[in-house]
Amino acid sequence: MNVEEAMNKLKEEGYKHTDKRLDMLQLFSDESRYIAAKDVLESLQDKYKGLSFDTIYRNLSLFSQLGILETTELDGEKKFRFSCSTDHHHHHLICLDCGKTKHIDECPMVTSPISDEGFQVVGHKFEVYGYCEKCGETKRKLNEYEKLS
Known part of the structure; x- marks a missing residue:
């Protein structure tokens, strides 16, 4: 999965294109590892004053539900990353x-x-x-x- 594919998936499913969503997805593309919601918030809060943890988590949950992100739990915390772009089971x-x-x-x-x-x-x-x-x-x-x- 990449940012363009993810944004197209959102559009196909009837969700709005927003700069916040684009920036969140770009962060996952740049990081290419599992990251926590708090890391997303820390990365974007300077650009988006008043950005809340609820907004971040709601979008991360949406991205997971649509198959854009995959999740795991590390150290008792839910973490997210782009879904793999490989077609084979692994x-x-x-x-x-x-x-x-x-x-x-x-x-x-x-x-x-x-x-x-x-x-x-x-x-x-x-x-x-x-x-x-x-x-x-x-x-x-x-x-x-x-x-x-």
């Missing part, structure tokens, strides 16, 4: 520090015995949390420093 590795994601093309549901249990699966989500190479290296160096102190 899952994600998610960095707990910076929120960046990486695709996992293998699906663990393929080998799952759930269908043998008489349970009809209609959807699933598989996310692996950890640290990307950059954040992992920073954590490793910090741990080494703390051991020496």
Whole structure:
């Protein structure tokens, strides 16, 4: 998904084109990682005086409902990112520090015995949390420093 596709989706669904929505979507395009509603508010509040958390969250919920954004929960907080533009089924590795994601093309549901249990699966989500190479290296160096102190 990109900003143009997202704005077209809003228009197709009968929602107004606003500069706030455009700027919110541009932020997600620029960040390309999971971000929280409070981060969106902090990024836009200088440009839009009086912008409320409710307005941000209402739009984020709309974007999620329309499939423009996908959500996850990290550290007890709902976070959002552009929906993947890939057509194939996949899952994600998610960095707990910076929120960046990486695709996992293998699906663990393929080998799952759930269908043998008489349970009809209609959807699933598989996310692996950890640290990307950059954040992992920073954590490793910090741990080494703390051991020496």
